[in-house]
Amino acid sequence: MKDVARAAGVSPMTxxxxxxxxxxxxxxxxxxxxxxxxKLGYQRNDNARSLRQKxxxxxxxxxxxxxxxxxxxxLMARSVEDEAHxxxxxxxxxxxxxxxxxxxxVIAAFTARQVDGLILVPTSGSHGFLKRxxxxxxxxxxxxxxxxxxxxxxxxxxxxAAAGRAVTHLLGHGHxxxxxxxxxxxxxTQAERHAGYRDALAxxxxxxxxxxxxxxxxxQPQARAALAALRTLPDxxxxxxxxxxxxxxxxxxxxxxxxxxxxxGFDDLPLAERLTPPLTVVSQDPVALGGTAANLLFSRIAGDxxxxxxxxxxxxxxxxxxxxxxxxxxxARG
Amino acid sequence: MKDVARAAGVSPMTxxxxxxxxxxxxxxxxxxxxxxxxKLGYQRNDNARSLRQKxxxxxxxxxxxxxxxxxxxxLMARSVEDEAHxxxxxxxxxxxxxxxxxxxxVIAAFTARQVDGLILVPTSGSHGFLKRxxxxxxxxxxxxxxxxxxxxxxxxxxxxAAAGRAVTHLLGHGHxxxxxxxxxxxxxTQAERHAGYRDALAxxxxxxxxxxxxxxxxxQPQARAALAALRTLPDxxxxxxxxxxxxxxxxxxxxxxxxxxxxxGFDDLPLAERLTPPLTVVSQDPVALGGTAANLLFSRIAGDxxxxxxxxxxxxxxxxxxxxxxxxxxxARG
Numbered sequence: 313m314k315d316v317a318r319a320a321g322v323s324p325m326t327x328x329x330x331x332x333x334x335x336x337x338x339x340x341x342x343x344x345x346x347x348x349x350x351k352l353g354y355q356r357n358d359n360a361r362s363l364r365q366k367x368x369x370x371x372x373x374x375x376x377x378x379x380x381x382x383x384x385x386x387l388m389a390r391s392v393e394d395e396a397h398x399x400x401x402x403x404x405x406x407x408x409x410x411x412x413x414x415x416x417x418v419i420a421a422f423t424a425r426q427v428d429g430l431i432l433v434p435t436s437g438s439h440g441f442l443k444r445x446x447x448x449x450x451x452x453x454x455x456x457x458x459x460x461x462x463x464x465x466x467x468x469x470x471x472x473a474a475a476g477r478a479v480t481h482l483l484g485h486g487h488x489x490x491x492x493x494x495x496x497x498x499x500x501t502q503a504e505r506h507a508g509y510r511d512a513l514a515x516x517x518x519x520x521x522x523x524x525x526x527x528x529x530x531x532q533p534q535a536r537a538a539l540a541a542l543r544t545l546p547d548x549x550x551x552x553x554x555x556x557x558x559x560x561x562x563x564x565x566x567x568x569x570x571x572x573x574x575x576x577g578f579d580d581l582p583l584a585e586r587l588t589p590p591l592t593v594v595s596q597d598p599v600a601l602g603g604t605a606a607n608l609l610f611s612r613i614a615g616d617x618x619x620x621x622x623x624x625x626x627x628x629x630x631x632x633x634x635x636x637x638x639x640x641x642x643x644a645r646g
Numbered sequence: 647m648k649d650v651a652r653a654a655g656v657s658p659m660t661x662x663x664x665x666x667x668x669x670x671x672x673x674x675x676x677x678x679x680x681x682x683x684x685k686l687g688y689q690r691n692d693n694a695r696s697l698r699q700k701x702x703x704x705x706x707x708x709x710x711x712x713x714x715x716x717x718x719x720x721l722m723a724r725s726v727e728d729e730a731h732x733x734x735x736x737x738x739x740x741x742x743x744x745x746x747x748x749x750x751x752v753i754a755a756f757t758a759r760q761v762d763g764l765i766l767v768p769t770s771g772s773h774g775f776l777k778r779x780x781x782x783x784x785x786x787x788x789x790x791x792x793x794x795x796x797x798x799x800x801x802x803x804x805x806x807a808a809a810g811r812a813v814t815h816l817l818g819h820g821h822x823x824x825x826x827x828x829x830x831x832x833x834x835t836q837a838e839r840h841a842g843y844r845d846a847l848a849x850x851x852x853x854x855x856x857x858x859x860x861x862x863x864x865x866q867p868q869a870r871a872a873l874a875a876l877r878t879l880p881d882x883x884x885x886x887x888x889x890x891x892x893x894x895x896x897x898x899x900x901x902x903x904x905x906x907x908x909x910x911g912f913d914d915l916p917l918a919e920r921l922t923p924p925l926t927v928v929s930q931d932p933v934a935l936g937g938t939a940a941n942l943l944f945s946r947i948a949g950d951x952x953x954x955x956x957x958x959x960x961x962x963x964x965x966x967x968x969x970x971x972x973x974x975x976x977x978a979r980g
Contacts, residue, residue: 389715397743402756586917
């Protein structure tokens with residue numbers, strides 16, 4: 313603290329106010345303190361890194377995902393591991409199950425074990441607590457979702473536009489009763505995809521029917537049950553947009569007879585092209601997401617202190633058949 | 647070293663000879679030294695553990711798998727994480743890509759970061775190097791495969807019997823030209839499954855035809871190419887046994903026209919029951935494997951020093967259609 317105050321030419325009290333985010337500090341002073349913190353923190357971190365490499369052998373980075381059992385995150389993890397391995401780093405991987413408390417525990421365990429950086433799929437909690445780790449020299453990159461209250465490099469896909477395109481595709485095939493089945497709404501990607509669903513309906517002048525919208529589907533059985541319930545409505549949906557792979561799998565379980573619905577899913581699945589009908593999907597590339605995040609992190613670890621970047625990777629819309637499918641009872645093509 | 651010598655009533659030189667595995671030490675002396683090492687090592691480890699919990703926060707265990715991108719290991723990892731989380735531990739996960747060198751790096755990085763124990767899917771390399779970590783108090787449990795040269799708790803499935811049953815099933819449906827498509831033969835599970843394939847053929851008096859056997863298939867494209875090549879043989883197979891999920895996916899890519907072959911795969915797949923025909927598989931439960939291994943590890947961490955256990959979990963044979971399928975050109979039912 314004293315070193316920082318001296319380097320910035322301010323009092324230790326001022327440094328304390330800046331670091332704790334207290335009001336009444338001019339932007340110029342805050343910037344001067346920030347520069348000093350970064351400069352000294354960086355030196356300290358450099359020293360710490362050479363010391364730790366001596367003590368701990370191989371350098372590590374940490375990867376914190378929602379759920380390793382989800383193939384999307386498993387592929388992302390492997391991609392990060394391959395990038396790290398090429399650079400002589402080992403990756404520590406952990407899951408949060410989207411629980412902010414578990415996220416904090418995993419991150420605390422990783423930083424106590426002196427990772428050089430973290431790649432984080434943030435939970436819906438707030439992430440201000442990471443500022444302390446970052447001030448201590450741990451680099452952070454977010455992937456799949458941005459963190460709240462934290463300005464760091466972030467790699468996402470075009471969730472909203474891609475979901476809008478998927479629903480527009482169903483509308484173009486004559487569907488007007490299109491259900492939305494989604495995971496927890498407080499997950500950023502889910503809110504974005506739901507916004508895309510609404511955009512598409514609005515562009516076609518169709519009001520959103522809340523009876524056709526289900527959030528909070530966390531598992532395959534929950535998604536299956538949700539679709540089964542929707543199909544008992546007096547005016548049931550003729551098509552479904554599913555907002556992640558787990559929900560798509562659950563909906564596939566509940567299709568079959570009577571005549572299937574139109575279906576477009578967010579996320580591709582192994583064997584999707586071998587189903588009857590083959591599955592139309594929004595395909596995002598977890599390997600590219602993981603690789604891009606790893607590259608950003610390693611450039612930060614190497615000393616890149618430029619302004620945080622937001623990288624948006626484009627999804628692909630893969631038309632295979634299920635989104636072009638209409639029931640016998642479905643509406644005529646619009 | 648001196649403490650051990652004193653406790654064992656021998657000279658420091660003798661301790662050194664025992665620890666380094668030098669010849670000319672009587673078994674009785676080696677046992678006495680071993681007891682002293684374990685006793686003192688255990689105390690030291692207890693002290694170290696309370697110290698590390700103070701410094702590092704949450705306790706950790708390490709999980710080292712072949713490939714996180716393989717859904718089988720991803721599900722296993724999540725299962726280990728859930729068991730660990732219930733006990734207040736965080737899991738560090740890493741992949742070896744089945745390379746002994748990468749395995750050593752990952753294990754070294756984990757032990758340097760003071761994991762209380764390791765759950766290991768061992769590569770085909772030797773694992774004597776782990777004895778040093780174990781003498782230092784790190785508990786080790788192997789899962790999926792046994793480690794060579796290391797007597798520790800091990801959780802596997804009935805690979806050989808299950809593969810034998812799968813191939814017997816194909817034989818029972820009239821197939822006599824049955825191909826075996828496998829991963830690297832030096833992976834223990836692959837050698838076991840190939841042995842089961844041979845057992846079944848031998849029990850039916852059918853000699854193994856080397857032209858129908860392919861090892862070393864590490865990826866989906868390699869498996870696809872291998873099957874395509876087999877189908878150009880003058881006397882092609884009428885059925886295929888695939889020895890893991892990745893190979894099954896590759897073979898499914900190469901099926902289609904002309905008329906498909908009989909197929910039984912080792913490992914179940916999401917959507918397997920929705921294929922045409924639905925996929926017949928040997929299903930092993932990665933969640934049970936991971937959970938059992940975690941339970942064994944935590945009982946070791948809690949102080950259980952009983953003799954190493956070998957736990958074999960039974961697979962399920964799931965008959966869905968693809969293994970009962972015969973080509974028009976296939977042999978009559980035997």
